[in-house]
Amino acid sequence: MxxxxxxxxxxxxxxxxxxxxxxxxxxxxxxxxxxxxxxxxxxxxxxxxxxxxxxxxxxxxxxxxxxxxxxxxxxxxxxxxxxxxxxxxxxxxxxxxxxxxxxxxxxxxxxxxxxxxxxxxxxxxxxxxxxxxxxTQWIFLQLYKHGLAYKTEMPINWCPSCKVGLSNEEVINGKCERCGTEVIRKVKSQWMLKITEYAQRLIDDLDDVDYIERVKTQQKNWIGRSEGAEIKFNIVNSSEYLEVYTTRPDTVFGATYMVIAPEHSLIENNTDRITNLDEILSYRDESSKKSDFERTELVHNKTGVEIKGIKAINPLTNREIPIWISDYVLMTYGTGAIMAVPAHDERDYEFAKKFNLEIVPVIEGGDISKEAYTDTDSGIMINSGFLNGLQVKEAIEKTIEYLEKNNLGYKKVNFKLRDWVFSRQRYWGEPIPLIHCDDCGWVPVPEDELPVVLPEVDNYEPTDDGESPLSKITSWVNTTCPHCGKPAKRETDTMPQWxxxxxxxxxxxxxxxxxxxxxxxxxxxxxxxxxxxxxxxxxxxxxxxxxxxxxxxxxxxxxxxxxxxxxxxxxxxxxGSNNEKMSKSRGNVINPDDIVEAYGADTLRAYEMFVGDFEKNAPWSEKGVKGCRRYLERVWNLQSILIEGENYTKDLESSIHKTIKKVSSDYENLKANTAIAALMSLLNEFNDYGKITEADLRTYLMLLNPVAPHITEEIWEANKLGGYLNEQSWPKYDESKTIDDIVELPVQFNGKVRYTIKVSRDASKEEVQKIASENENYLSHIKDKTIVKEVFVPGKIYNIVIK
Incomplete structure (x- = not known):
């Protein structure tokens, strides 16, 4: 061998x-x-x-x-x-x-x-x-034709140095993650996909699939369904109003100020009325340098500016309340405006305390400023006019009823999910198959002309003006309108990697x-x-x-x-072996080529499956790799104790059937680590016994094959076990042979286990009594006692009641 x-x-x-x-x-x-x-x-x-x-x-x-x-x-x-x-x-x-x-x-x-x-x-x-x-382009065209793709103005994070739009995750402390340049906010016309049309179905249909629970939870949290009300806050001496969505309309009596996003159109619409416009515009400019993530991070220091010259009216108290701008409110989420209830919202409370704004509690015991405040999901309404004395749930219903009756708002289901930004001003992506005609507007490329192929270019670097590099390729951009035949231009944005x-x-x-x-x-x-x-x-x-x-x-x-x-x-x-995520910068990346070269692919596969619970992180261990290699060498050496035989070795038969059952189940439940442990245990039994039949070996190789396919194929062929391993059928187990003939039976005195005895599974009560009484522990428990009765369940329990 x-x-x-x-x-x-x-x-x-x-x-x-x-x-x-x-x-x-x-x-x-x-x-x-x-x-x-x-x-x-x-x-x-x-x-x-x-x-x-x-x-x-x-x-x-x-x-x-x-x-x-x-x-x-x-x-x-x-x-x-x-x-x-x-x-x-x-x-x-x-x-x-x-x-x-x-x-x-x-x-x-x-x-x-x-x-x-x-x-x-x-x-x-x-x-x-x-x-x-x-x-991919064909699917996009179907989305467009069904009204689910549209173009709109969107603010993006723009790096002037890299000349590229950045995701929120690529902006760190207001600077480009790659080059460190200060990021600015730039408004771009972007293609969007209307995923929000499917929000409810994306939640409901999770009931029909077999996803692990934490995956379902992440999906639901991202979609963020909530029930509440959309409420109008009229602007004093104006036909304008701010709309806010809230899940807690019962707390409107406690809304003492409002906050809008710095980009909100209310500012542009009221430049003649705002008395501190320069201060507002300056704040808006500073906000534009932050990513959405930085703006909404709960721990960051609250900033804001009151908009002087205009006020809103609380629809339930009819009181005039101030309007502020703050960067923690985003135009891309909700309506870009919130009502602030500082007595019952931590973020609003911090803002109110910093800027000395009024705080009015409206739920008994729920005032955040008090040390012993309670959760406001329940409680009795106070300082709330016609809601006083009601429980929260009833107050929510009554508030919505009042708002709808007086045309001040309506019940609404809301989703945190936003439509999908589908444009990238880059070269390396799928061209968006639309053409813009001055007369016809956006026109789809005819389906029989797909694909719109990405043109070969020498220069694919981003442009200074933030447009796609494709915009500079006039021979590709300039085309004719598929609808009217007049000169037209191709869309130069490309699709995202998604x-x-x-x-x-x-x-x-x-x-x-x-x-x-x-x-x-x-x-x-x-x-x-x-x-x-x-x-x-x-x-x-x-x-x-x-x-x-x-x-x-x-x-x-x-x-x-x-x-x-x-x-x-x-x-x-x-x-990495240092328990940190593998990355080039940390210097802890392990190349699989090196492991395959030094130990073999089967060792790598076996180690990665044996390293621990599949759903949990696990540190790399060279020692563990070597252990798996030694295991495979011991599998290889089974050939030295092989004898002829088409049946399982009688003394090993029960262990083989148990292992088939366990390994089959473990593989299907992504528990290859415990399956491999069972195979290691069976290998030990083989070696302890000193010889195995061809039938023993065949089943062992089949069970190990999904983990270590190369070594098992080789041993199969070398020992002429019949055809090729990859042509075989999965081994079956006999349930009756997975049940031990000898069991450990607990012996109890007054219901407490004092020791165990080994008996045959079908031993009679008399046999159990005899073996139990011969045990050295028996006399110490029975001494000076009287046996009142004995409870015996065959193969399960023997309980002696004494007094």
Whole structure:
């Protein structure tokens, strides 16, 4: 028997699987299907680190097991390749983003194949391929034609140095995360998708899917459904009014001032009345340098300016109250105006205390300024006119009734969810397939002219004016209107990276179709995705966006199911050995290539599954890797104690059936760590016994194969165990043989367990009495006592009642 050499055998089996198309999914629509999906990666220049294989291996285990059980399995892989990181790298290094993407994908694919995943590479997709983004553009056009895509003015974070719009997460202390330049707020005309139209359905339909609870919670929290009222606060001596949404209309009597966003139109509409306009405009300018995240952070120091010259009227007290501007109120959330009830809201209270504003408690015992204040979700109304003496719930209903009767407001369901900003003023993204004509307005590119291909350019750097680099390519921009034939211009914004990932799971079902995003037959068969695993960081936006697109496609008859994913799970990260997130800057990144080279892919797979609870973070441990390598070497050495035999070794049979049962269950519940522990325990039994049959070995290799596919295939072939392992069926267990003949029976005295005895499972009461009385502990408990009665449950309990 040769020594274990993973570098030799792993490449051999990877080539074998490719040549024999072992993991190519067949469109055999009469077979039971299983569609397993992992989030496709963004192919960066750094390549994979050892955190990437963890979720891929976990679902690879399930996919392999399901194939052995006879399912038609689809387990695909592709590339989410448009986006800012590639474009920035391309700009810095003077390499075209298409070339960068090609190089990165080549590197990632080599790494993934070296780890032995059972992906169906014949279905590989790439979001930057025109044959793929043709259908991304097609979906956008359907959204536009159904009124769910529209253009509007939106403020964005703008870095004057990088010449790019930044997400809120890319602005730190008012400065660009990348270059440190002070960020400004710039108003841009942006394409939006009306995801808010689907807000309620995105909540309701979570009842129909099998998502882990924390994922459902994140979805619901992001959508942020609430019930309340929209209320008018009239402006003194004006026909204008401010509208606010509140979940607590019962507290209007305690609204002593209002706050509006610095960008609110009330300022522009009243420049002739505002007596401190310069101060207001100066504050607005300072606010424009902060990201939305910084403005709304609860811990930051409250700032604001009173708008002098205009006041609002509280609709219930009819008192004039001041109006302030403050950066913690956003135009992009709600109406851009709030009523402040400082006695019962911590943020309002802090603001009121800082600026010496009136505080009026309206719920008994709920005044935030008092040390012993209570939760205001319940309580008795005070200082509230016609609401006095009512409980909160009744006061809410009565307030809404009053507002509606007097045309001062109405009951409303509100959502925190905002429409999706869908424009990027960048080169490396899908062109938006619309043309602007001075006479016809926005006109869709005819569907038979898709894809609108991203033009080849030498210069793809951002422009000084914040427009897309595409705006400078006049030969591409200038076109004719598809409607009237007059000169027109193409839209030069591109789509965000989210676009391609919002429907990629559909393309996998029929990736080479040039007539549709996928055939009806393929979609009817494969959808929904049976099991989708990904990171918790993608369980809000990506999950929400893709569910929204899918629901829209369902509404227009393109897909057969209203939800894309039947099951969603998430995984913890592999941290650096210092317990910190792996990153280049921290210097704790582990390259999987190094682990595969030194220990083998099967060792890497086994370690990543054995390291701990799949849902929790786990630090990298070189010691743990070495331990898994030693385990596989011991598996390899089973060949030295192998004897002939088509049946299980009698003395090992019960342990084998127990292990089949446990491993089968653990794999399906993403508990490969405890499955591997069970296999390690069985291996110890094999070695202690000193010999095993071919039947013992066959089952052991099958159970281990989803975790360590290369070594198990090699041992199977080397020992001529019949065909190839990948052609076999999953082993079955006999339930009766998982039950021990000998059990540990607790012996109780007056209901308290004092010791245990080993007896046969079907031992009679007399046999149990005899064994229990022979135990050295028996006399010490029975001494000087009288046995009143004995309670005996076969195989479960023996209780002696004494006095």
């Amino acid at each position: 040769n020594s274990y050499n993973p570098n030799k055998i792993e490449k051999k089996w990877q080539n074998f699987w490719d040549e024999h198309e072992t993991y190519v999914s067949k469109n055999e629509y009469d077979k039971e299907k299983f569609y397993a999906l992992v989030e496709f990666p963004y192919p960066s220049g750094q390549g994979l680190h050892v955190g990437h294989p963890r979720p891929y291996t976990a679902l690879d285990i399930v996919a392999r097991k399901r194939r052995y059980e006879g399912y038609n399995v689809l387990y695909p892989m592709g590339w989410d390749a448009f986006g800012l990181p590639t474009e920035n790298f391309a700009i810095q290094n003077k390499i075209h983003p298409a070339k960068v993407t090609e190089q990165n994908i080549k590197r990632f694919k080599e790494q993934l194949k070296s780890i032995g995943f059972s992906f169906d590479w014949s279905r590989e997709i790439n979001t930057t391929d025109p044959e793929y983004y043709k259908w 676009a391609g990932s919002s429907w990629y799971f559909l393309r996998y079902t029929d990736p080479h179709n040039d007539k549709a995003l996928a055939s009806k037959e393929a979609l009817d068969y494969w959808m929904p995705v049976d099991w989708y695993n990904g990171g918790m960081e993608h369980t809000t936006l990506h999950l929400l966006y893709s569910r929204f697109w899918h629901k829209f496609l369902y509404d227009i008859g393109v897909v057969p199911t209203k939800e894309p994913y039947q099951k969603r799970t998430s995984h913890g990260m592999i941290l």
